[in-house]
Amino acid sequence: MKCEQYQDLFTDYINKQLPAADKAAFEQHIAACPACAKELKAFQQVWDVLGEVTIPEPSADMPMRFNAMLANYKASVTEEVSVWDKLKGQWQQLWQWQPRWPMAYNLAILVVGLSAGFWFLNGNKNADSEKMKTLAAEVHELKQSVMLSLLENPSASERIRGVSYTSEIKHADKEVIDALFATLNNDPNVNVRLSTLDALAGLANHPEVRQGLVQSISQQDSPLLQSAIADVMLKLQEKSSVGSFRELLKQKNLDKGVKQKISKTISKLI
Amino acid sequence: MLTDNAIMLKVKEGDLDRMGLLFERYHRQLYGFLFHMTYKKELAEDMVQHTFYKMLKYRNSFTGTGEFVHWMYTVARNVLKDEYKKMKRAQLHDDVDNISDILPGxxxxxxxxxxxxxxxxxxxxxxxxxxxxxxxxxxxxxxxxxxxxxxxxxxxxxxxxxxxxxxxxxxxxxxxxxxxx
Known part of the structure; x- marks a missing residue:
């Protein structure tokens, strides 16, 4: 081999990537050729000095930024999917039910207003107060239907809107409560679940709501919800929740902060 | 331990959270590469994020026939290319004089x-x-x-x-x- 060909092996030699057989021949040549030996030494020096350079440490918040980016990306992917869904079913969604319920709702309110006006002007109390009651009942029913259908919406913000409607429903019936619990226990979005918990806490005068909340403790895996539910239980002074919380404490992967909070909640409740 | 390729294939199937593992394994190495190519700490960090973003976005282009690392470098080189286009080299390397900051003290x-x-x-x-x-x-x-x-x-x-x-x-x-x- 010529000197030039040996020189092409310098990097491999320095990196110890040279196969044993080549290495022997290479070293033999370097021992015999002063020019190549000098070149190799200079080469090695440059290589070593390059190794002296340390780069600044990357910022400690890089993993945090990555997680934020990942969360954003995931959100945008679901958004993309729902945009596609919307496009696909745009006609139906636009004209079939989405505006229909709110429009019907608005119309009903208009009718109520007009009837109220009539009622005041005519003073025909008995017949119209009957009508008023029926109308009010219809509006109430309508509100419930709007809420229930919003809970089925693929968009998380629409579902939250649906949950917030419950504050307007005075006497939540079983259907509404069941729908809220289904959302609390199964909705994929934490924010929706949190607002559902709020809404249910507002309905805590129903015994079945309190009971449902206690049962729901074991079903929550998000630390946010676990601690929010602990707050609600403490506020309601729901002593029957202690057992469920103790069960929760047995979970191995329970968040440390949540663990402390739940232990505190239990000690306050007993 | 799962291989890089196995993890990336899971990501491709839609288990996006797994990308966190690959970030854990490679963000420092990638940062080192991008730092040497730009000599700007913040820019290099941004480009690491951008590379991982692109790997998420174009996860379907990962076939699993080659090593994940090679694919990662390919994506990073594209990010780098875009960045080079954005700024002229003269600007890119304007803080070479601060290079002593990066040498062992x-x-x-x-x-x-x-x-x-x-x-x-x-x-x-x-x-x-x-x-x-x-x-x-x-x-x-x-x-x-x-x-x-x-x-x-x-x-x-x-x-x-x-x-x-x-x-x-x-x-x-x-x-x-x-x-x-």
Whole structure:
């Protein structure tokens, strides 16, 4: 081999990537050729000095930024999917039910207003107060239907809107409560679940709501919800929740902060 | 432990959270590469994020036939290319004079100081290499990738990589010698 060909092996030699057989021949040549030996030494020096350079440490918040980016990306992917869904079913969604319920709702309110006006002007109390009651009942029913259908919406913000409607429903019936619990226990979005918990806490005068909340403790895996539910239980002074919380404490992967909070909640409740 | 490829294939199937594992494994190495290619800490960090973003977005282009790392470098090189387009090289390397910041600190004994000076000089010399030469040298010297791996990333033969690394070293040495004299 010529000197030039040996020189092409310098990097491999320095990196110890040279196969044993080549290495022997290479070293033999370097021992015999002063020019190549000098070149190799200079080469090695440059290589070593390059190794002296340390780069600044990357910022400690890089993993945090990555997680934020990942969360954003995931959100945008679901958004993309729902945009596609919307496009696909745009006609139906636009004209079939989405505006229909709110429009019907608005119309009903208009009718109520007009009837109220009539009622005041005519003073025909008995017949119209009957009508008023029926109308009010219809509006109430309508509100419930709007809420229930919003809970089925693929968009998380629409579902939250649906949950917030419950504050307007005075006497939540079983259907509404069941729908809220289904959302609390199964909705994929934490924010929706949190607002559902709020809404249910507002309905805590129903015994079945309190009971449902206690049962729901074991079903929550998000630390946010676990601690929010602990707050609600403490506020309601729901002593029957202690057992469920103790069960929760047995979970191995329970968040440390949540663990402390739940232990505190239990000690306050007993 | 799951291999990189197995994890990336899970990501491809839609388990996006798993990308966190790959970030854990490779963000430092990638940052090192991008730092050497730009000499800007913040820019390099941004580009790491951007590379991972692109790997998420274009996860379907990962076939699993090659190593994940090679694919990662391919994506990172595209990010780099875009960045080069955005700014002229002169601007990109305007803080070379701060290069002493990145050299090992400590006591200024004679030997240490010499090495520090030499490394500073060599880094300035590296600036003067072409992007291609700096890239191949970075991969070989700083990323400690094997010639065969570099060949796969750059899509050339192993022999071509050897010759190029060698030429880049020679070029670097001659630029450095010229600067010294």
């Amino acid at each position: 400590g006591v200024h004994t004679g030997d240490m100081y010499d090495k520090k000076e030499a490394a500073r000089g060599l880094h300035k010399a590296m600036e003067k290499l072409s992007d291609e030469q700096r890239e191949i040298l970075t991969m070989s010297r700083f990323q400690e990738l094997k010639h065969q791996e570099i060949a796969e990333i750059l899509n050339m033969t192993e022999g071509a990589v050897k010759v190029r690394v060698h030429r880049a070293m020679q070029e670097l040495k001659s630029i450095y010698t010229k600067m010294e004299s």
